[in-house]
Amino acid sequence: MSDLADLTIHEAGAGLRARNFTATDLLDATLRRAAVTEAHLHAYLTIDHDGARAAAATADRSLAAGDDDRPLLGIPVALKDNMVTRGVVTTASSQILAGWNPPYDGTAVARLREGGAVIVGKTNLDEFAMGSSTENSAYGPTRNPWDTNTVPGGSSGGSAAAVAVGSAFGGYGSDTGGSVRQPASLTGTVGVKPTYGLVSRYGLIAFASSLDQIGPLARTVADAATLLEGVAGWDRLDATSYHGDLPDISGSLEAGVEGLRIGVVSELTGEGIDPEVLSATRVVSDRLSDAGAAITEVSLPSTEFALSAYYLIAPAEASANLARFDGVRYGLRVDGETTEEMMAKTRADGFGPEVTRRILLGTYALSAGYYDAFYGQAQRVRTLVRQDFATAYERVDVLVSPTSPTTAFEIGAKVSDPLAMYYSDVCTIPSNLSGDPAMSVPVALDEGGLPIGFQVMAPALGEELMFRVAAEVERAAEFTVRARLATSEVDA
């Protein structure tokens, strides 16, 4: 592995500070990798060559001046295209925002720029982050670098694929019901959904405001910690952002699991979960036990209702969040005889089928006469989910489960069956409903050579503990294989 594009962020950072190579060298390696892999993957919607070159040059000047203490300085990163970037087209993979050039940076983006990160470009997603395969993109699907006939998961499939294949050192996605963790699981990367409020949502194009969180995708747990620390923290522009001391994430990675109580979620150990996934999960649990943790089974009884509750709450919020796309101020406009007709035509043409389905579902769930039975009931389930977690955390320090019920599935396999697709998020959704942190760590390959992810969940603001366990999972699993497309000879 002599290619710079294959280094971890920590290795790359050390190399930059040792003057073994420059930030521009890292970017060149990244862009060379992208030039080879993009034709097969379509991880990126936009590669910002000029912006990235300028950022790398700036980073090199800082490094040369000895101003080099920012951990992400000079590191090429990929951003999901629902993160608003000033001067770089941002579409959320929707026709309705085709060509939209934002006049402002979201807070996470601004922090990355301040941190000296090199933003390579904007990655593909399911339109408005609605999906679990990155097939619902108005600009075509992204493919999985482990097997290009399969999906990379979603909705942050573009960032996950880019990180897995080496066309970015780290990536950011957004996780509303598993949209960072599930693609991480399917692409053999580490993906984190932080505690709700840990990362500002200002400048993240909203899908479901009470569930959305920006989170990193990385090739190692340590890299994920660094990426998360690069964007976390209070923001006065987001009223729901957490205002308090931040967990020391990177500092917790070597502490081990000796004496920790780890609960295996019993509702996620059987029906509906692929046996190979289950057995990989058990192997990891055993190794955690070997490393000194006390493993028990813990029940989260509301898990079976969480998926249904999520598919009412998220579409309900989305139906309002997406109302602003009306053709009046920006984005697509399809003319009509009246203002109402213009708005209706714009929205009919601009939104894809899954987005339309969820807007309709959400509108219906909030309508007079249905509110209590649907939205109101879903909120009550959400309260139960929170209570279940709270009860569980009285007995254990962290919870674990598979991240995804299956490994990567074939492109098109679930497109015509939304409910099967929705089931992809069964293991991840409870943490979004509770607001607690959760992350996925790759632990094994299935018989078909596709990666399996292991989920670690912790109480709110328990990132230190969660990463501590995740680091142990990473060490125990010894998962070092790389995506086929990242290692094989590929025609340019």
Added chain:
Amino acid sequence: MTNWEAVIGIETHVELQTATKMFCGCPVDFGDAPNTAVCPVCLALPGALPVANEQAIEGILSIAEALDCTLTETSLFYRKNYFYPDLPKNYQISQFTFPVGVDGHLDLEVAGETTRIGITRVHMEEDTGKSLHQGETGRIHGAAHTLLDFNRAGVPLVEVVTEPDIRSPQQARAYGAELQRIVRALGVSDAKLEEGSMRFDANVSLRPQGSDRLGIRAEVKNVNSLRSMQRAIAYEIDRQTEVLEEGGAVVQETRHWNEESGVTTSMRSKEESEDYRYFQEPDLLPLYIDEAWRRRVRARRPELPAQKRARYHDLGADAQVAALLVDSPDLGTLYEDAVVGGADPRPVGIWLTGEVVAYLRREGKAIGDTGLRSGDLVELAAMTAEGDLSSTAAKEVLGAVLAGEGNPQAVAEARDLLQISDVSAIENAVDEVLAANADAVEKILGGDTKPVGFLVGQVMRATGGRADPKVVHELIRTKAAG
């Protein structure tokens, strides 16, 4: 024939004059060129988020507290969903259950009678942008196209909703006027109806006199002055009376008041009305107003118009003058300062609400632009009380002081208006006049008092009109009778 009773409830929107908008840092300033006081948040760009403005929360708390509402400890924001081009997010952040204030009241005094109007709720929301329909009528029908100005989008808006406790157009107007005074006294809004910083919607229904059931109501919109609110409600009462007298039924609908034609016309009926799909705003935390905050709000409640009227009344102004002085706070302040400075309240109140108001109106000036200070009023009142100035001369002096000619003493001297009330000086003149008019003196001694007036006139003429007529009169009576 049935005697119908009108049942009226009023919803008022008040724009708060905060430094910045409700959910972003854009300035609240209505003089700006269109679409210059805007940002990602109030334009609802993708990804932008609202953050509540503390100054606006303080403002609504003041209003709710002044209306004697119960202040909700944990108040919630909601999204009110509807599509309209000047509503950038296509939902308005508003309140639904748990508004900032509930169960308040406002006492109205109309013609000496006090009526308590219940306040159902006081809630916080944001204003929309402005649609400027380009066409002959300026209304949406027939407009060729519409321009949008988002400077107003996101301006803090307080909605005050009454119980259906109002019974007449006059009472409705009095309520509107009193609410306007309160909001202004609190200093949270200029509450200008003509500029839309205060707006009324009236819900009007009728029921047979004596019934305690509510009739079907129509909501009247677009009333842009207190007068048009009174007219619109009066019209609506007449219209509904006619409908009911003819055996028809009032339709629950929204009606538009047309100022020129003086009628209301149907905008939309309830069947077409929208389902706003309210749900709690996930981008904002609940608003927690703890006891300490509630105490602070109560502690800083300023003197409200009703209390001020009562105080002015106690200071010696009659009810009408007191009301006028409260409506013109600058004059009220002058009044207070003058009275506290020792002036007789009666003439000061009459001067301020008479000559001064007339002068300001005639000259188009504010009181601060004139030469009149409270000390001048104290001086003027003293000069009048001591007989140095006749009441007519006092008005002339006041006019000159307003025009900036100087203080009352200087003006009176310069204009030679001071009365001679020194008895010895007047005595000489009286003696001369009596000596020259022996006939008249004769008659008076004979019991005929008619010539007294003639003699007073002669003395006044001899003194150039400056002798105090009371003193002259007294001297003639003593001397002639003497």
